[in-house]
Amino acid sequence: MTRRASLLAVAFALLSGHALADTTLLNVSYDVMRDFYKDYNPVFSKYYEAKFKDKLTVQQSHGGSSKQARSVIDGLEADVVTMNQSTDIDAIVEKGKQINPGWEKRLPDNASPFSSLQVLIVRKGNPKGIKDWNDLVKPGVQVVVPNPKTSGNGRYTYLAAWGYALKQPGGNDAKARGFVSSLFANVPVLDSGGRAATTTFMQRNIGDVLVTFENEAEMIAREFGRGGFEVVYPSVSIDADLPVAVVDKVVDKKGTRKAAEEYLKYLWSPEGQQVAAQNYLRPRDKTVAAKFAKQFPVVKLFTVDEFGGWTKAQKQHFDDGGIYDQIAAANAKK
Amino acid sequence: MSGTQNAPRSIVTTESAPVRWLLTGIALLFVALFLVIPLVSVFAEAFKQGWRLYLAALVEPDAWSAIKLTLLTAVIAVPLNLVFGVAAAWAIAKFDFKGKSFLITLIDLPFSVSPVVAGLIYVLLFGAQGWWGPWLAEHDIKIIFAVPGIVLATVFVTFPFVARELIPLMEAQGSEEEQAALVLGASGWQTFWRVTLPNIKWGLLYGVILANARAMGEFGAVSVVSGHIRGMTNTIPLHVEILYNEYNFVAAFACASILALLALVTLAAKSYVEWAAARQAAEDRRHAVE
Numbered sequence: 001m002t003r004r005a006s007l008l009a010v011a012f013a014l015l016s017g018h019a020l021a022d023t024t025l026l027n028v029s030y031d032v033m034r035d036f037y038k039d040y041n042p043v044f045s046k047y048y049e050a051k052f053k054d055k056l057t058v059q060q061s062h063g064g065s066s067k068q069a070r071s072v073i074d075g076l077e078a079d080v081v082t083m084n085q086s087t088d089i090d091a092i093v094e095k096g097k098q099i100n101p102g103w104e105k106r107l108p109d110n111a112s113p114f115s116s117l118q119v120l121i122v123r124k125g126n127p128k129g130i131k132d133w134n135d136l137v138k139p140g141v142q143v144v145v146p147n148p149k150t151s152g153n154g155r156y157t158y159l160a161a162w163g164y165a166l167k168q169p170g171g172n173d174a175k176a177r178g179f180v181s182s183l184f185a186n187v188p189v190l191d192s193g194g195r196a197a198t199t200t201f202m203q204r205n206i207g208d209v210l211v212t213f214e215n216e217a218e219m220i221a222r223e224f225g226r227g228g229f230e231v232v233y234p235s236v237s238i239d240a241d242l243p244v245a246v247v248d249k250v251v252d253k254k255g256t257r258k259a260a261e262e263y264l265k266y267l268w269s270p271e272g273q274q275v276a277a278q279n280y281l282r283p284r285d286k287t288v289a290a291k292f293a294k295q296f297p298v299v300k301l302f303t304v305d306e307f308g309g310w311t312k313a314q315k316q317h318f319d320d321g322g323i324y325d326q327i328a329a330a331n332a333k334k
Numbered sequence: 335m336s337g338t339q340n341a342p343r344s345i346v347t348t349e350s351a352p353v354r355w356l357l358t359g360i361a362l363l364f365v366a367l368f369l370v371i372p373l374v375s376v377f378a379e380a381f382k383q384g385w386r387l388y389l390a391a392l393v394e395p396d397a398w399s400a401i402k403l404t405l406l407t408a409v410i411a412v413p414l415n416l417v418f419g420v421a422a423a424w425a426i427a428k429f430d431f432k433g434k435s436f437l438i439t440l441i442d443l444p445f446s447v448s449p450v451v452a453g454l455i456y457v458l459l460f461g462a463q464g465w466w467g468p469w470l471a472e473h474d475i476k477i478i479f480a481v482p483g484i485v486l487a488t489v490f491v492t493f494p495f496v497a498r499e500l501i502p503l504m505e506a507q508g509s510e511e512e513q514a515a516l517v518l519g520a521s522g523w524q525t526f527w528r529v530t531l532p533n534i535k536w537g538l539l540y541g542v543i544l545a546n547a548r549a550m551g552e553f554g555a556v557s558v559v560s561g562h563i564r565g566m567t568n569t570i571p572l573h574v575e576i577l578y579n580e581y582n583f584v585a586a587f588a589c590a591s592i593l594a595l596l597a598l599v600t601l602a603a604k605s606y607v608e609w610a611a612a613r614q615a616a617e618d619r620r621h622a623v624e
Contacts, residue, residue: 026563034580061562062576075462075471076479076561096462195579223581 022055023259028078030065030088030152031195032216033242036279037082043275044266048259056259064193065152072096072247079251079260082244084152086110087310089245098249112241113267114281116213117299118160120232121201121220128208132234133164136209137182144207145187146197148317148324152240153194155318157211158184160238162317163302167236181327185334202228213240214296218280239301242281376594380587391585392592396565400573401592403481407556407569408549411488415545419496420538424530426497427504428512438501444493452490453558456483479561484569487555492545499541500534507533536611540604547600551593 029037041058048056061068061076069088072078073096083089086104093099104111122130128141136143148154158180165171165179191197194212201210202224209232217231244264251257266272273285277292289296307313317323349357381388391397422441426434444452458464460477470477477483511533515525531538553571560567568576570593577586 028561031579059566060564062579063562071479071561073463074457074478075460075464075467077476098462199579219581 023256024057024059025079025256025259025263026059026061026077027080027082027263028061028068028072028076029082030068030084031062031193032153032213032219033082033084034060034062035219036215036276036281039279040267040272040275043271044263047266047269047271048262052259052262054259058263064150066091066150072098077250077254078247079254079256080244080246080264082242084240084242085155085304085310086241086243087314088152089243090311092245092247098247099245100248103245104243106246107244107264108268109284110241111243111245112284113244113264113272114242114276114283116215116240116242116281117237117301118156118211118234118240119214119217119237120234121210121212121217122230122232123208124228124230126230126232130209130232132232133161133183133236134168134179136161136186136211137179141186141209142188142207143183143186144189144191144197144201144210145184146194146212147190147192150192151194151197153197153212153216154190155313156213156238156240158317158324159304159307159313160211160234160236163238163306164234164236166306167302177323177327181331184327185331214282215280233297233299236300236302239303241303373594376587376590379583380591382587383584387584388588388591391582391588394585396568397573397585397589399565400568400570400589403484403567404550404569404571406481407485407488408546410485411492411549412542412546414489415492415496416538416542418493419500419541419545420534422497423500423504423534424526426501427507428509428530441494441497444491445498449491449552449554450558453487453555455490456486456559478559479563479567481567483559484556484567487559488549488552491552491555492548495545495548496538496541499537499544503534503537504530536607536614539607540611543600543604543607547597550596 027037027041037058037060041060045056045058048054061071061078063071065084065088068076069081069083069091072081072092081089081092081099089099089103093101093103107113120130120136122128128138129135130141135141145157146154148158161180161183162176165176166173168175189197189200189206191200194216197210197212198216198220200206202220214231220229244267246257246260246264251260267276268284270285270288273283273288277283277288277295280295282296283289283292304310304313307316315322380391392401422437425431426438457478459466460470460483461467462471464478477486511529512525515529520528550569551571552569553575556569557572557575560569560572562568562572562576564576570589574586574589574593577583577589
């Protein structure tokens with residue numbers, strides 16, 4: 001019995017050995033951001049240690065954006081959250097009260113250090129001749145999109161298609177709804193997150209076009225080689241702001257506020273912006289943006305404000321019984 | 335059947351040879367297709383780019399911490415289940431009391447509840463918005479999204495294994511031997527250690543092995559309470575998923591192969607226990623005859 005007890009003690013010691021650094025931050029983030037933070041964390045740690053003479057370790061947790069927000073609400077002790085839409089952070093403000101209201105005003109650019117947009121990824125040579133959103137509703141075209149109910153990525157695609165239809169000559173809400181409805185009728189698999197959708201398209205070879213964030217396209221290039229696919233920029237797309245926030249309740253309890261705030265602020269530094277651009281996230285910094293201009297074609301963008309902001313869009317389109325649910329139910333009947 | 339000389343073997347089967355071959359063939363094909371090939375493919379994928387990458391994937395700090403956490407979880411959860419399982423089976427099989435069938439149903443609950451629900455139960459109890467969340471936060475006790483939560487969820491899903499294995503065994507054995515021991519003046523403890531435990535030891539070991547296999551492989555319940563913090567609260571199954579989603583296939587399958595190896599070791603241990611138990615039973619029978 002004592003041997004088992006000492007074994008346990010050893011196991012615990014081994015396990016906790018990880019957390020012995022002077023300051024530890026936990027960054028709770030969404031699925032496809034892991035590659036960026038893998039690059040950013042060491043850059044920031046180096047800067048932080050040089051400036052504050054304090055050793056810093058950043059821990060990461062990844063998953064679907066809304067699922068991650070739910071974990072924070074339930075008590076996952078994140079020092080910072082880095083999400084792909086503001087409603088996920090607002091949910092933490094409202095339901096968990098771990099973040100104080102007004103978080104988006106505490107950092108520049110509505111607390112979004114960089115942005116992305118929805119692009120179309122097609123197979124090599126673009127055999128189906130896909131050029132723009134209206135090619136996605138043609139019969140016989142299979143579109144891979146993650147589920148808008150569970151994934152911010154899927155919601156951006158839904159809204160981008162809606163906005164495109166609205167902006168066509170004679171466009172109105174009824175036509176936009178019909179357009180989005182025929183688009184989702186062409187979706188063979190609805191994955192729960194962006195990364196799973198990529199795997200469906202690239203690994204399982206399902207579909208003619210994958211709609212996802214621009215920066216995910218770069219990940220595909222790195223992992224699967226540039227030869228297998230092409231990126232098509234649609235005539236118009238949606239500006240995906242990727243907001244970040246300090247989790248007030250946690251940092252005040254742990255005494256990590258200073259480090260957490262530095263961690264987020266540094267995202268706007270030229271170094272942080274450079275890492276972002278290298279990961280194909282569109283930087284805010286003008287100089288960095290100019291330097292990487294070649295990899296970011298100019299696309300006409302609209303924002304979620306077109307839909308009255310995220311809160312309204314969420315309620316109208318994605319909440320239970322919303323327009324997306326109605327479309328999905330109608331498509332299922334066909 | 336054709337050969338009457340080897341009648342003892344074929345007496346039970348009346349089917350013609352082709353039918354027998356076909357049935358056996360189908361069964362073997364299924365085993366190969368659904369068990370052997372996937373298992374081989376795990377190792378093939380893990381070693382695809384050579385051993386050095388394989389080893390590197392395993393000693394990588396996050397993978398290593400996942401392996402340690404998985405073992406730690408099993409080391410805590412399995413002994414707890416052992417003690418509980420023996421106590422419960424002892425009470426149920428050897429005594430009569432009110433609410434006995436209710437207790438049996440309760441023990442079976444983790445089998446019938448989906449693991450995700452099992453995880454959510456603990457979130458509802460210990461989560462920040464849960465029943466005891468505020469009190470725990472005030473006293474700075476972390477359960478959910480930390481090691482205790484993972485252990486709790488694992489204990490829950492492995493709850494029935496030992497008890498379920500022992501109850502039928504103990505019921506079949508009846509309580510005559512214990513009664514005899516008590517009549518001869520043995521104390522309760524002596525009866526348990528000298529009479530009951532030796533009778534159930536193989537069944538107990540078998541239950542422990544099954545519980546251990548499940549404890550190390552559990553995904554659903556642990557996934558809900560883990561929080562997925564790399565190098566902190568990821569068990570091997572969770573780490574495999576993360577690596578796979580990062581397109582890090584070699585590392586994902588390397589970690590998966592560790593799980594598969596643990597499973598194979600478990601299976602080998604299980605076979606040994608079965609073999610040893612059978613031998614013991616045969617010996618007992620011989621003694622009884624003599």
